Amino acid sequence: MKSMTPKHKIAILLFHPLLHKSRVNRELIRAVEDLEGVTLRIMYDLYPEFSIDVEVEQEMLLAHDLVVWQHPFYWYSSPSLLKEWIDIVLQHGFAYGREGKALAGKKVMTTISSGGKREIYKEGGIRKYTIRQLLAPFEQTVKLCNMEYLPPFVVHGTHLLDAQGISEAAGDYRRVISSLRDGLFSQEELQKYEYTNDIIQQ
Amino acid sequence: MEQQDFFYQALVYLLAAVVSVPVAKRLGFGSVLGYLLAGIIIGPFVLKFIGSEGEDVMHFAEFGVVMMLFLIGLELKPNLLWQMRRSIFGLGGLQLILTTLAIALVVILLGQTPKEGIAIGLMLALSSTAIVLQTLAEKGLIKQASGQASFSVLLFQDMAVIPILALLPLLAGFHPGGDPAHAEGARQLLGRDITGWFQVGLILVVISGIVFAGRYLARYIFRVIARTGLREIFTATALLMVIAIAMLMNLVGLSPALGAFLAGVVLANNEYRHELEADIEPFKGLLLGLFFISVGASIDFNLLLKMPGTIVGLLFLLIGIKFMVLFILGRGFGLKSRQNTLFSFSLAQGGEFAFVLVAFGLEKGVVTGPIGGILFVVVALSMAITPILLLFNDKVVEPLVVRNQNQPEHDEIEETDNPVIIAGFGGFGLVIGRFLIANGIKATILDDNPENIQVLRKFGFKVYYGDASRADLLKAAGCSQAKVIVVAVDDKQKSLQIIDLVQRHYPNLKILARATDMEHTYELLKRKVDGFDRDTFESSLQLGIKVLNQLGYQKYQAHRLARAFRKHNSMVIKELSQHYGEDEKKYLSETKKYASELEEIFRTEQDDVSHHTDSSWDVDSLREEIREIYSEMDKEKDILPN
Numbered sequence: 001m002k003s004m005t006p007k008h009k010i011a012i013l014l015f016h017p018l019l020h021k022s023r024v025n026r027e028l029i030r031a032v033e034d035l036e037g038v039t040l041r042i043m044y045d046l047y048p049e050f051s052i053d054v055e056v057e058q059e060m061l062l063a064h065d066l067v068v069w070q071h072p073f074y075w076y077s078s079p080s081l082l083k084e085w086i087d088i089v090l091q092h093g094f095a096y097g098r099e100g101k102a103l104a105g106k107k108v109m110t111t112i113s114s115g116g117k118r119e120i121y122k123e124g125g126i127r128k129y130t131i132r133q134l135l136a137p138f139e140q141t142v143k144l145c146n147m148e149y150l151p152p153f154v155v156h157g158t159h160l161l162d163a164q165g166i167s168e169a170a171g172d173y174r175r176v177i178s179s180l181r182d183g184l185f186s187q188e189e190l191q192k193y194e195y196t197n198d199i200i201q202q
Numbered sequence: 203m204e205q206q207d208f209f210y211q212a213l214v215y216l217l218a219a220v221v222s223v224p225v226a227k228r229l230g231f232g233s234v235l236g237y238l239l240a241g242i243i244i245g246p247f248v249l250k251f252i253g254s255e256g257e258d259v260m261h262f263a264e265f266g267v268v269m270m271l272f273l274i275g276l277e278l279k280p281n282l283l284w285q286m287r288r289s290i291f292g293l294g295g296l297q298l299i300l301t302t303l304a305i306a307l308v309v310i311l312l313g314q315t316p317k318e319g320i321a322i323g324l325m326l327a328l329s330s331t332a333i334v335l336q337t338l339a340e341k342g343l344i345k346q347a348s349g350q351a352s353f354s355v356l357l358f359q360d361m362a363v364i365p366i367l368a369l370l371p372l373l374a375g376f377h378p379g380g381d382p383a384h385a386e387g388a389r390q391l392l393g394r395d396i397t398g399w400f401q402v403g404l405i406l407v408v409i410s411g412i413v414f415a416g417r418y419l420a421r422y423i424f425r426v427i428a429r430t431g432l433r434e435i436f437t438a439t440a441l442l443m444v445i446a447i448a449m450l451m452n453l454v455g456l457s458p459a460l461g462a463f464l465a466g467v468v469l470a471n472n473e474y475r476h477e478l479e480a481d482i483e484p485f486k487g488l489l490l491g492l493f494f495i496s497v498g499a500s501i502d503f504n505l506l507l508k509m510p511g512t513i514v515g516l517l518f519l520l521i522g523i524k525f526m527v528l529f530i531l532g533r534g535f536g537l538k539s540r541q542n543t544l545f546s547f548s549l550a551q552g553g554e555f556a557f558v559l560v561a562f563g564l565e566k567g568v569v570t571g572p573i574g575g576i577l578f579v580v581v582a583l584s585m586a587i588t589p590i591l592l593l594f595n596d597k598v599v600e601p602l603v604v605r606n607q608n609q610p611e612h613d614e615i616e617e618t619d620n621p622v623i624i625a626g627f628g629g630f631g632l633v634i635g636r637f638l639i640a641n642g643i644k645a646t647i648l649d650d651n652p653e654n655i656q657v658l659r660k661f662g663f664k665v666y667y668g669d670a671s672r673a674d675l676l677k678a679a680g681c682s683q684a685k686v687i688v689v690a691v692d693d694k695q696k697s698l699q700i701i702d703l704v705q706r707h708y709p710n711l712k713i714l715a716r717a718t719d720m721e722h723t724y725e726l727l728k729r730k731v732d733g734f735d736r737d738t739f740e741s742s743l744q745l746g747i748k749v750l751n752q753l754g755y756q757k758y759q760a761h762r763l764a765r766a767f768r769k770h771n772s773m774v775i776k777e778l779s780q781h782y783g784e785d786e787k788k789y790l791s792e793t794k795k796y797a798s799e800l801e802e803i804f805r806t807e808q809d810d811v812s813h814h815t816d817s818s819w820d821v822d823s824l825r826e827e828i829r830e831i832y833s834e835m836d837k838e839k840d841i842l843p844n
Contacts, residue, residue: 051765054818088818097827 006037007183008065012111015043015071015082024113024158024166025072031170032177039064043081050084057089061103066150066180069138070111076134086141095145104146109153109180109196110138111173117157132194148187150180153196175200214251215259218244219491234337235589237491241498242586252499260496264554266489267332268448269482271360271459274335274353275466276475277344283467286354293351293535294358297549301327301527308523314573317373321568324366325560325577326520330553330585331356331459332490337589338548348541351532352548360460363555370559371566404454409464412447416468424474428667440481476648476666479678497554501582505575516580517587524550540603547595551588552581620644623684625670625700626691630716630737634688646679671699673707681708689715694722701729723775724782743768 012032016025019042033040041060047053061067071078093100112131120126121134131154132139142149153176155161155169176196179185185199193199218240226236244251252259305326306319314322334352335344343349420443427439444462451461469475506513528546537545557578564574622638624631627649638645648670668675670691681687687704691697697715704711715734717723726734743764750760 049765051769053769091818092821092824092827097824 006181008107008181009037009039009063010035010066010068010177010181011039011041011060011064012068012070012177013041013043013082013085015069015079015085017044017079017081019044022072024155024161024169025070027166027170028070028111028113028155028173031174035174035178035181037181038177043085044079047081050081052081052085052088054088054091057085058091058094058102061089061106064106066107066109068109068111068177073112073114073131076129077137090141090145101146105148107148107150108138108142109150110135111153113155113158115157115159117160118154121156130194150190151193151196151198172197172200211252211255211259214244215492215495218251218495223491231593232337232340232589233491234333234340234494235586237494238498238586238589241495242501243498244495245499245501247501247503257496257500259492260500260554260557263489263493263496265448265458266486266491266493267554268459268462269444269486270332270335270490272444272447272462272466273479273482273486274344275463275468276470276479278467279470280467286350289351289354289535290358293531294355296531297355297527298327298359298362300531301524304523304527305520308519318569318573321370321373321563322573322577324369325556325563326524326552326581328359328363328366328553328555328559329356329524329549330551330588331360332493332554333551333585333588334548336490336494337592341592343544346541347537348545348548351535351537351541351545355528355549357463359553359555360457360463363457363559364455366559367562370563370568373566373568401455405456408450408454408456412450412461412465413468416465416472420469420472421474424472424477424667428474428477433669436477437481440478441485444482473665474667476675476678477668480668480672480674483674483678493554497582497585500557500578501586502575502579505579506583509576513576513579513583516576517583520552520580520584521550521587521591540600543595543599543603544592547591547599548588550591551584553585556581620646620680621685622646623648623676623679623681623687625649625687625689626697626716627665628690628692630692631688631690634690646684648675648679669696671696671703673703676700676703676707681711684711686712686714689713691716692718694718694725697722698725698729701726701731705729720775720778721782724779727776727779739771 012029014025014029016022019026029040032038039060069078069082071082077083090096091100094102114121114131116127121129121131123130123133131152135152139149153173155166161169176199179200180196190196190199219237222240222243223233223236226239227233243249246253302320302323304323306316306323309319309322310316334356338344338349338352344353423439424436427436443465447461447465448458451458469478472478525546528549529542532542532545560569560574560577560581563569564571569577622643622645624635624645625648627635627647631647631649635645635647647665648668649665650667650669666679668679670676670679670689681704687700687708689697689700689704691700697718701713701715704713713731713733715726715731717726717734717736723734723736746767747760747764750763751757755763
C-alpha cells in the first residue's frame with residue numbers, strides 16, 4: 001500500500017516567524033513531514049530577508065496539486081511573509097488574468113492555529129466574525145487564480161491546549177493531509193463543512 | 203667520533219619510531235604500543251641496534267613525563283584542581299595504601315620477609331604516568347570521569363614517590379640521614395635529602411615563587427618575547443621555563459614532574475597558554491616516544507625465556523591485584539561500570555618509577571639481586587601489555603558491559619568548551635566576535651598579532667596568541683569539541699591552509715570563511731566550505747544603495763535592486779568558478795586575469811538583473827488587459843440596440 005503513488009502532490013508552506021517558540025505548528029509539521037507525496041517548505045528559513053524567489057515558487061506551484069498555507073492566525077490574518085508571497089508570486093499573466101491559467105484546477109487550503117476558542121468566532125459572538133469570514137481575502141485570492149479553496153484546518157484555543165490536546169490535533173492533521181493526498185474526500189462532501197477538521201470527526 | 207655515534211643513535215631511534223608507530227596506529231593499537239614494539243625490535247634481544255646505553259636514554263627521556271605533566275597542568279585551571287581534591291587524596295591515597303598491602307601480603311605468602319613484602323608493594327603500587335596519560339589522551343578520554351580518576355591517582359603517586367624513597371632505606375634497617383648511597387639514589391629523582399625545617403621552608407618559598415611568577419610576571423615576559431615575532435625564541439622561552447622549573451624542583455627536593463605540573467596549573471589562565479601548549483607538545487611527544495622505545499628495549503627477554511612460567515604468572519598476578527583494588531575503589535568513588543573497567547585496566551601496570559625504586563632498593567639491600575631482575579621484567583612487561591589490555595577492554599569488556607545495561611550510559615563531559623573558534627581577529631573577525639558575545643555565545647579567538655590581544659583583553663574578550671594555521675594550535679584551541687570555526691584571517695594562503703587542516707583532521711567541524719578576492723572565492727567553492735562571504739561585498743553594496751538614494755531612487759526600490767543584484771552576483775560567481783576550474787592557463791598574469799574576469803562579469807550584468815518583484819506590484823499588463831476588456835464591452839454596447 002505504501003508504495004502506491006499518491007494521487008495528489010501536496011506542498012505545505014509554513015509561515016512562522018518564531019518557529020523556535022512554536023508549540024502547535026511545530027507539532028503539526030512533525031505529524032506530516034514524513035508523509036510520502038508531501039513537500040514541506042519552511043518559508044521564513046528559505047527567505048529570512050523576504051527576498052522571495054519568484055521563479056522557484058512558481059515552479060513549485062506547478063509541481064503540486066494542493067498547496068497548504070500553514071501559519072499562526074496573526075491579527076485575524078497571516079504573518080507578513082505570506083502576504084509578500086501572495087503579492088509577488090501570484091503574478092498577472094501567470095496566476096490570473098486572461099492568459100493567467102497556470103494554476104487552474106489546483107487547490108489551496110489554509111491551516112491556522114488560533115488562540116481563541118471556536119465559540120467566540122461566531123456571528124454575534126465576541127469576535128463578531130467567523131473564521132471563514134475573516135479568511136475571505138485568502139479565499140477570494142484563490143478563486144481569482146481559478147483555484148479551489150478548501151475549508152481550513154483550524155486548531156482553536158492554543159493558549160489553553162495541553163500536550164495531549166496538541167498531539168490530538170496533530171493526529172487529526174495527519175489524517176486530513178493523507179486523506180487529501182489520496183483523494184478520499186469528494187468535492188461536494190468537502191464543501192459541506194466549515195472546517196476540514198469536521199469531516200474527520202464523523 | 204662521538205658525533206657519529208650520536209647521529210647513528212638518532213637514526214636508529216627515529217627510523218624505528220617512523221616505521222612502527224604508523225603501522226601500529228593503522229592496526230588500531232595506538233602509538234604507545236608502536237613505540238614499545240619498536241624498542242623491542244631494535245633492542246638487545248632482536249636486532250641488537252642498541253645495548254645497555256638504552257638505560258641512559260631512558261633516564262634522559264623521562265623528561266618527557268615532566269613536559270607531559272606541565273601540559274596537563276596547562277589544561278587544568280586551579281579551581282578545577284581544587285574540585286578534584288577528594289579524588290586525588292581519597293582515591294589516590296587509598297589506591298596506594300591498599301595496593302601496597304595487597305601486594306605485600308601476596309609476596310609474604312610467596313615466602314619473602316614482611317619487610318621485602320612492604321618494599322615490593324610500594325614499588326609496584328605505582329602506575330605508569332607516561333603510558334596511561336598518553337594512551338588516554340590519544341583516545342580523547344582525559345576529560346571523562348575515568349580519565350579524571352586515573353589522573354588523580356597518578357598525581358597522588360607522583361607526590362608519594364618522595365616519601366617512598368625516604369621509607370625504603372628504613373625497611374632495609376638503615377638510617378636514612380647521612381647515608382651517601384641514599385643521597386646518590388635520591389638525587390636521580392629529586393636532588394638531595396630533605397633535611398629539617400629549613401628544607402620545608404625552602405620548598406614553600408620556591409612554590410610561592412613559581413605561583414607569583416606564573417601569575418604576575420609570565421604574562422609580561424611572554425608579551426615581550428611574542429613582540430619579537432620570532433617563533434623559535436618563543437619556543438626557547440617555553441623550554442627554558444620548563445627546564446628551569448625542573449631543576450629548581452630538584453634543588454629543593456621535589457619531583458620535577460610535580461613542579462612542572464604546578465607551573466602548568468598556574469599558567470592555565472594565561473592568554474599565551476595555547477601557544478605554550480603548541481610549543482612544548484612536539485618535544486613532549488618525541489621524548490615520550492623515546493622513553494617508550496627505551497622501555498621496550500630494556501625488557502630482558504633472556505630472563506623471560508629462562509623462567510617463562512614464573513614471569514608470566516607474576517605478571518598476571520600483578521595486574522590482577524592492581525585491577526581488583528582499583529575496581530573496588532572506583533566503585534566506591536562512584537564510577538559507573540563502563541568508566542570503572544576502563545579506569546581499572548588503565549592503571550593496572552607497574553610504572554617507570556618502579557625502575558628507579560627497584561634500583562634503589564637493590565642498592566639498599568631491601569630486595570635481592572634475582573628478585574630485582576624479575577621485578578624489572580615484570581614491570582616492563584606490564585607496561586608493554588597496557589595498550590593491549592585497553593584494546594581488550596575496548597573490544598571485549600565494554601561491549602559486554604554496555605549490553606548488560608538497560609540504557610546506554612552517556613559520557614560525562616565535565617568541561618564545556620566554546621562552540622565557536624574564530625581564527626583571525628582583525629576588523630572582520632571582531633564584528634563576528636561582538637555579534638556572538640552580544641548573543642551570549644562564547645568564542646575562542648586565535649590571533650597572531652599580540653598588539654591586538656592587549657586591547658581586546660582589556661575589553662573582556664578571551665583571546666589567544668597564536669598562528670592558527672598550525673595543526674597543534676588548532677587542536678589546543680579545542681577544534682575537536684567546537685561546532686563552528688570562522689576563518690577570518692586576511693592572508694588567503696593562510697586561510698586555505700587552515701581550512702585544509704580542519705577538513706583533514708576535524709571533518710565534523712563546520713567551516714565558515716571570509717573570502718578576500720575572486721581567486722580565494724573559487725578556492726573556497728572548490729573546497730565546499732559550509733559557508734563564505736566576500737569580505738567587501740556587503741558593505742560595498744550597502745554604500746551602493748546609498749548612491750542610488752542620492753540619485754533619487756526610493757529607499758525601498760534601491761533596497762530591492764540591491765537584493766536582486768546580490769542574487770545575481772552569487773550566480774555570476776558560480777559560473778565563473780567553473781571556468782576557473784576548467785583551464786587555469788586562461789589566466790596568464792594577474793592583471794590579464796583580472797581584466798578578463800571583469801569583462802565577463804560586466805557582460806552578464808548587462809542582460810540580467812530583471813526585476814520580477816516590480817512586475818508583481820506595478821502591473822502594466824493588467825492595466826492594459828482591463829482597458830481592452832472595457833473597450834470591448836463598450837463596442838458591444840454600441841452594437842446593442844438601445
